[in-house]
Amino acid sequence: MAENVNEIVDELVSVARGFYGRGWLMGTSGNLSAVVQREPMRLAITASGVDKGELRPEQVLLVDENVRVLNEARTPPGFLTTSELTNKAAANKPSDESLLHVRIVKERGAGAVLHTHSIWNTVFSDLYATEGGIRIDGYEMLKGLAGVKTHEHSEFLPIVDNSQDMASLANAISKTLNAHKFAHGILIKRHGLYSWGETLAQAKRHVEILEFLLEAMGRTAILKTGKA
Amino acid sequence: MAENVNEIVDELVSVARGFYGRGWLMGTSGNLSAVVQREPMRLAITASGVDKGELRPEQVLLVDENVRVLNEARTPPGFLTTSELTNKAAANKPSDESLLHVRIVKERGAGAVLHTHSIWNTVFSDLYATEGGIRIDGYEMLKGLAGVKTHEHSEFLPIVDNSQDMASLANAISKTLNAHKFAHGILIKRHGLYSWGETLAQAKRHVEILEFLLEAMGRTAILKTGKA
Amino acid sequence: MAENVNEIVDELVSVARGFYGRGWLMGTSGNLSAVVQREPMRLAITASGVDKGELRPEQVLLVDENVRVLNEARTPPGFLTTSELTNKAAANKPSDESLLHVRIVKERGAGAVLHTHSIWNTVFSDLYATEGGIRIDGYEMLKGLAGVKTHEHSEFLPIVDNSQDMASLANAISKTLNAHKFAHGILIKRHGLYSWGETLAQAKRHVEILEFLLEAMGRTAILKTGKA
Amino acid sequence: MAENVNEIVDELVSVARGFYGRGWLMGTSGNLSAVVQREPMRLAITASGVDKGELRPEQVLLVDENVRVLNEARTPPGFLTTSELTNKAAANKPSDESLLHVRIVKERGAGAVLHTHSIWNTVFSDLYATEGGIRIDGYEMLKGLAGVKTHEHSEFLPIVDNSQDMASLANAISKTLNAHKFAHGILIKRHGLYSWGETLAQAKRHVEILEFLLEAMGRTAILKTGKA
Numbered sequence: 001m002a003e004n005v006n007e008i009v010d011e012l013v014s015v016a017r018g019f020y021g022r023g024w025l026m027g028t029s030g031n032l033s034a035v036v037q038r039e040p041m042r043l044a045i046t047a048s049g050v051d052k053g054e055l056r057p058e059q060v061l062l063v064d065e066n067v068r069v070l071n072e073a074r075t076p077p078g079f080l081t082t083s084e085l086t087n088k089a090a091a092n093k094p095s096d097e098s099l100l101h102v103r104i105v106k107e108r109g110a111g112a113v114l115h116t117h118s119i120w121n122t123v124f125s126d127l128y129a130t131e132g133g134i135r136i137d138g139y140e141m142l143k144g145l146a147g148v149k150t151h152e153h154s155e156f157l158p159i160v161d162n163s164q165d166m167a168s169l170a171n172a173i174s175k176t177l178n179a180h181k182f183a184h185g186i187l188i189k190r191h192g193l194y195s196w197g198e199t200l201a202q203a204k205r206h207v208e209i210l211e212f213l214l215e216a217m218g219r220t221a222i223l224k225t226g227k228a
Numbered sequence: 229m230a231e232n233v234n235e236i237v238d239e240l241v242s243v244a245r246g247f248y249g250r251g252w253l254m255g256t257s258g259n260l261s262a263v264v265q266r267e268p269m270r271l272a273i274t275a276s277g278v279d280k281g282e283l284r285p286e287q288v289l290l291v292d293e294n295v296r297v298l299n300e301a302r303t304p305p306g307f308l309t310t311s312e313l314t315n316k317a318a319a320n321k322p323s324d325e326s327l328l329h330v331r332i333v334k335e336r337g338a339g340a341v342l343h344t345h346s347i348w349n350t351v352f353s354d355l356y357a358t359e360g361g362i363r364i365d366g367y368e369m370l371k372g373l374a375g376v377k378t379h380e381h382s383e384f385l386p387i388v389d390n391s392q393d394m395a396s397l398a399n400a401i402s403k404t405l406n407a408h409k410f411a412h413g414i415l416i417k418r419h420g421l422y423s424w425g426e427t428l429a430q431a432k433r434h435v436e437i438l439e440f441l442l443e444a445m446g447r448t449a450i451l452k453t454g455k456a
Numbered sequence: 457m458a459e460n461v462n463e464i465v466d467e468l469v470s471v472a473r474g475f476y477g478r479g480w481l482m483g484t485s486g487n488l489s490a491v492v493q494r495e496p497m498r499l500a501i502t503a504s505g506v507d508k509g510e511l512r513p514e515q516v517l518l519v520d521e522n523v524r525v526l527n528e529a530r531t532p533p534g535f536l537t538t539s540e541l542t543n544k545a546a547a548n549k550p551s552d553e554s555l556l557h558v559r560i561v562k563e564r565g566a567g568a569v570l571h572t573h574s575i576w577n578t579v580f581s582d583l584y585a586t587e588g589g590i591r592i593d594g595y596e597m598l599k600g601l602a603g604v605k606t607h608e609h610s611e612f613l614p615i616v617d618n619s620q621d622m623a624s625l626a627n628a629i630s631k632t633l634n635a636h637k638f639a640h641g642i643l644i645k646r647h648g649l650y651s652w653g654e655t656l657a658q659a660k661r662h663v664e665i666l667e668f669l670l671e672a673m674g675r676t677a678i679l680k681t682g683k684a
Numbered sequence: 685m686a687e688n689v690n691e692i693v694d695e696l697v698s699v700a701r702g703f704y705g706r707g708w709l710m711g712t713s714g715n716l717s718a719v720v721q722r723e724p725m726r727l728a729i730t731a732s733g734v735d736k737g738e739l740r741p742e743q744v745l746l747v748d749e750n751v752r753v754l755n756e757a758r759t760p761p762g763f764l765t766t767s768e769l770t771n772k773a774a775a776n777k778p779s780d781e782s783l784l785h786v787r788i789v790k791e792r793g794a795g796a797v798l799h800t801h802s803i804w805n806t807v808f809s810d811l812y813a814t815e816g817g818i819r820i821d822g823y824e825m826l827k828g829l830a831g832v833k834t835h836e837h838s839e840f841l842p843i844v845d846n847s848q849d850m851a852s853l854a855n856a857i858s859k860t861l862n863a864h865k866f867a868h869g870i871l872i873k874r875h876g877l878y879s880w881g882e883t884l885a886q887a888k889r890h891v892e893i894l895e896f897l898l899e900a901m902g903r904t905a906i907l908k909t910g911k912a
Contacts, residue, residue: 018509022479023250027372027436051429053246117369122444123451140618140647141573144483150620151646162368164378190379191368201507208483216578218451223579223674225453225681251706255828255892279885281702345825350900351907390824392834418835419824446907453909474737478707596846596875597801600711606848607874657735664711672806679807679902681909 008034008044009060011200015114016052024116024211025052030192033101034112034200041065045101047092059092065106067098096166100194103170107177110196112203117192120214125159125187133158133180133187136213144209145184146202156180157210159187185210236262236272237288239428243342244280252344252439253280258420261329262340262428269293273329275320287320293334295326324394328422331398335405338424340431345420348442353387353415361386361408361415364441372437373412374430384408385438387415413438464490464500464656465516471570471660472508480572480667481508486648489557490568490656497521501557503548515548521562523554552622556650559626563633566652568659573648576670581615581643589614589636589643592669600665601640602658612636613666615643641666692718692728693744695884699798700730704737708800708895712736714876717785718796718884725749729785731776743776749790751782780850784878787854791861794880796887801876804898809843809871817842817864817871820897828893829868830886840864841894843871869894 012032019025019032030052033045043063046052050059062070101113128134136142137154145155158176163169173194176186184206185195195210197203240260247253247260258280261273271291274280278287290298329341356362364370365382373383386404391397401422404414412434413423423438425431468488475481475488486508489501499519502508506515518526557569584590592598593610601611614632619625629650632642640662641651651666653659696716703709703716714736717729727747730736734743746754785797812818820826821838829839842860847853857878860870868890869879879894881887 023440026440027369027433029369029372029437029440051432117440119440119444119447122367122369123448126448127451138646139578140644141483141485141578144485151618152620162379164380188368190366205483205507209485212479212482212485212573212575216575218447219575219674220579220582222450222453222678223583225678251896254896255825255889257825257828257893257896279888345896347896347900347903350823350825350896351904354904355907390835392836416824418822446903450906450909594874595806596872597711597713597806600713607846608848660735661711665713668707668710668713668801668803672803675803675902676807676810678906679811681906 005036005044005062006057008036008200009057012044012046012060013055013057015200015204016046016055019114019116019207020051020053020055022118022211024118024207026117028052029117031095031097031101031115032113033098033105034203035105035110036062041102041105042070043098043101043105045094045098048095050092061092061094063094063098063102065102067094067102069094099166099170100173103173104177104194104196107174108196109198110203111198112200113194113196114203114207115192115194116207116211118211118214120211120218121187121193122190123218124157124214125192126190129159129161129189131159134214134217136217139213139216141209141212141216144205146197146206147182155213156183157185157187158183159189162189162191233264233272233290234285236264236428237285240272240274240288241283241285243428243432244274244283247342247344247435248279248281248283250346250439252346252435254345256280257345259323259325259329259343260341261326261333262431263333263338264290269330269333270298271326271329271333273322273326276323278320289320289322291322291326291330293330295322295330297322327394327398328401331401332405332422332424335402336424337426338431339426340428341422341424342431342435343420343422344435344439346439346442348439348446349415349421350418351446352385352442353420354418357387357389357417359387362442362445364445367441367444369437369440369444372433374425374434375410383441384411385413385415386411387417390417390419461492461500461518462513464492465513467656468500468502468516469511469513471656472502472511475570475572475663476507476509476511478574478667480574480663482573484508485573487551487553487557487571488569489554489561490659491561491566492518497558497561498526499554499557499561501550501554504551506548517548517550519550519554519558521558523550523558525550555622555626556629559629560633560650560652563630564652565654566659567654568656569650569652570659570663571648571650572663572667574667574670576667576674577643577649578646579674580613580670581648582646585615585617585645587615590670590673592673595669595672597665597668597672600661602653602662603638611669612639613641613643614639615645618645618647689720689728689746690741692720692884693741696728696730696744697739697741699884699888700736700739703798703800703891704735704739706802706895708802708891709736710801713801715779715781715785715799716797717782717789718887719789719794720746725786725789726754727782727785727789729778729782732779734776745776745778747778747782747786749786751778751786753778783850783854784857787857788861788878788880791858792880793882794887795882796884797878797880798887798891799876799878800891800895802895802898804895804902805871805877806874807902808841808898809876810874813843813845813873815843818898818901820901823897823900825893825896825900828889830881830890831866839897840867841869841871842867843873846873846875 028049036042047059104113134157140151142148142153158180160172195206256277264270275287332341362385368379370381386408388400423434484505492498503515560569590613596607598604598609614636616628651662712733720726731743788797818841824835826832826837842864844856879890
């Protein structure tokens with residue numbers, strides 16, 4: 001496992017800084033994770049409350065499926081030293097929402113889970129909550145979602161209610177994942193987007209595609225009003 | 229005190245350049261400060277009229293609670309030399325609004341005060357002035373504000389009238405801070421946002437959260453019009 | 457031919473990263489190409505499914521007019537080694553839309569073809585599809601389009617229907633290019649923009665000009681509604 | 685004169701790249717200039733048709749008041765070599781709009797003139813053309829304009845018709861500068877903004893302030909429609 005941990009951590013840091021630049025992880029919001037090992041599960045995940053625009057490798061934690069922080073696995077040369085790990089364990093803890101990441105990894109077999117708070121995903125998660133989700137169809141960009149081969153695809157992005165009870169929210173997400181077997185993301189009302197992929201690169205692509213499509217739909221709706 | 233001054237100055241420079249990139253400190257507008265020492269008060273604050281996109285450490289001044297520029301405290305190795313300080317004292321002066329920073333530090337016990345001029349805070353400070361402020365509730369992002377534990381929080385962002393009489397404006401801000409004990413920021417009409425935090429990192433987080441929420445609310449209101 | 461290939465590839469990488477930064481190539485969308493040699497045609501084109509924000513020179517392929525990937529031409533010192541090429545040939549394939557690039561190169565004698573997916577080109581390609589295109593006139597920025605000498609120019613940006621049948625889409629584009637001899641770009645409905653130029657620099661300029669004009673027209677239409 | 689030429693050129697390059705990043709100089713549009721010497725007038729100005737995002741020092745020309753390109757003045761050590769200058773003189777020519785820069789330098793005694801094509805200045809130059817300009821008042825940001833001491837200031841940003849006849853456009857600008865003695869900028873209809881300052885730093889500040897205020901006013905007008 002250890003050989004690729006550093007690489008995964010560096011990739012998470014790079015995605016975090018890029019998404020922060022686009023305003024999708026403002027004010028320490030959001031969480032990014034990637035699977036390091038399946039059995040037993042080892043997940044690299046951003047620590048709680050860290051500034052994603054200045055994310056450093058030591059702010060990415062290694063957790064098990066119960067979100068306990070591990071560090072023994074990360075001692076090979078080139079990775080963090082024991083003292084850095086101890087220091088990290090003392091300084092950082094995983095976000096409460098890490099549970100949702102673990103759930104999505106299990107339910108979807110995902111290799112990475114990205115949770116962002118963008119303006120457009122917040123706006124849509126609010127305005128379409130009563131419809132239970134947003135239908136997106138007819139866009140070429142849909143082909144950026146894994147398994148979609150044509151723009152004549154109809155994607156449904158479900159919306160679940162927000163909650164501070166993580167077990168309850170995890171269950172709502174499981175239920176939604178089961179009800180929408182082909183969904184590539186889930187919105188939480190007035191909260192943000194969860195998307196995922198087989199790899200971190202694919203998960204990043206899915207976030208970019210969904211963000212793009214929401215903004216395109218939003219601006220189309222606004223311009224329709226303006227168009228004579 | 230002196231040991232951490234350089235670090236604080238570097239952090240102010242970094243925040244300034246980042247906020248400038250987002251368009252929140254255009255045209256030399258805005259001021260950023262952080263407490264270096266409480267008793268007697270020593271505040272590091274950006275000089276008046278400097279370009280925040282190219283802010284340099286020597287454009288951050290050290291002032292006392294009466295906003296007199298000090299320099300004797302900054303001579304240890306690694307910090308500015310005496311000639312640089314003399315040069316700075318000659319070239320720069322604190323902004324008149326430094327008084328408002330001092331007032332907020334005192335009233336809130338803040339460790340940092342950030343004043344930004346963004347498009348969205350300017351728009352809201354104007355449109356909601358007659359209501360005396362903006363109520364923001366139900367957003368997950370509110371949890372980025374210190375002490376807020378749930379999205380079921382109702383934040384009121386008060387708006388005060390703008391004035392060029394700094395003593396009078398400082399008093400209006402004191403009054404508002406007292407009337408809104410739990411507010412994390414104040415808008416000045418058609419002028420900008422003041423936010424603060426225990427640390428510079430927390431103050432930065434508060435600005436990002438409030439900016440995000442104003443833009444999300446603004447775009448939601450616009451899209452509602454467009455939504456069929 | 458070989459001398460300038462490296463330069464062209466570097467320039468494509470630079471344009472890709474810049475356009476990605478502006479949000480015009482999100483989620484691995486879009487394709488960029490430049491002619492390396494006319495007879496027989498050698499086209500440098502971005503591989504399918506690569507992240508344009510992290511595009512690397514080895515992710516630019518050399519193809520012939522039938523979009524077969526070549527590599528024998530790229531062995532001079534300073535360019536990719538044979539093993540890198542082999543590795544690339546194994547890892548990457550050209551996008552199906554490469555056929556459209558070849559078609560535009562032939563029909564227009566273009567030296568570069570750029571295909572972007574921006575918010576504004578997606579919005580306009582949708583809202584104006586029933587009109588068959590968008591007329592843009594009276595803007596100084598039109599002078600950035602090759603051959604246009606005055607703002608009193610009327611540019612028609614045609615819109616074709618989207619399709620997953622590349623031969624059919626290529627024919628639709630040929631027909632449109634013939635029907636609109638002076639057009640500097642074509643929109644595909646709910647898909648994106650194709651623009652081109654004699655050189656890569658000119659093609660980049662055309663994309664920037666058309667993107668600018670669409671956004672300016674879009675915001676003008678929206679503001680008109682708001683203007684009392 | 686020669687000592688400060690390099691510095692001025694570097695500053696112009698830096699402003700150009702920053703403004704390009706904000707989308708104010710897309711598609712090689714816009715021109716930036718700064719006075720190097722008053723008598724006889726020597727103006728450093730960006731060459732015609734160059735990409736401002738990749739502007740290089742050798743793409744800044746030195747011209748006299750009749751916009752003839754000079755190079756003899758730029759041979760001291762540290763500045764361009766004779767062969768670089770010859771190369772530049774061959775490759776680049778000043779924009780036709782250089783005449784407008786010279787005119788503004790003379791009429792206002794400006795030390796720098798910046799001409800930008802932004803989305804918001806294009807939108808406003810169009811929508812308010814029939815009113816002859818835009819009145820901006822009551823914003824704190826107005827204090828960023830030279831000589832303005834209070835937000836209780838009323839700035840009028842005049843709009844002139846666009847023309848391809850530079851002599852005629854220069855005269856229209858002279859007339860407008862005389863009719864609006866205190867204006868800090870002029871819009872040309874569906875074309876862009878001219879602003880200026882005593883120094884390049886001040887001119888940059890003026891552009892940022894005016895761009896900010898136009899966008900703030902535009903978004904306020906749009907949000908008013910959306911506000912219940």
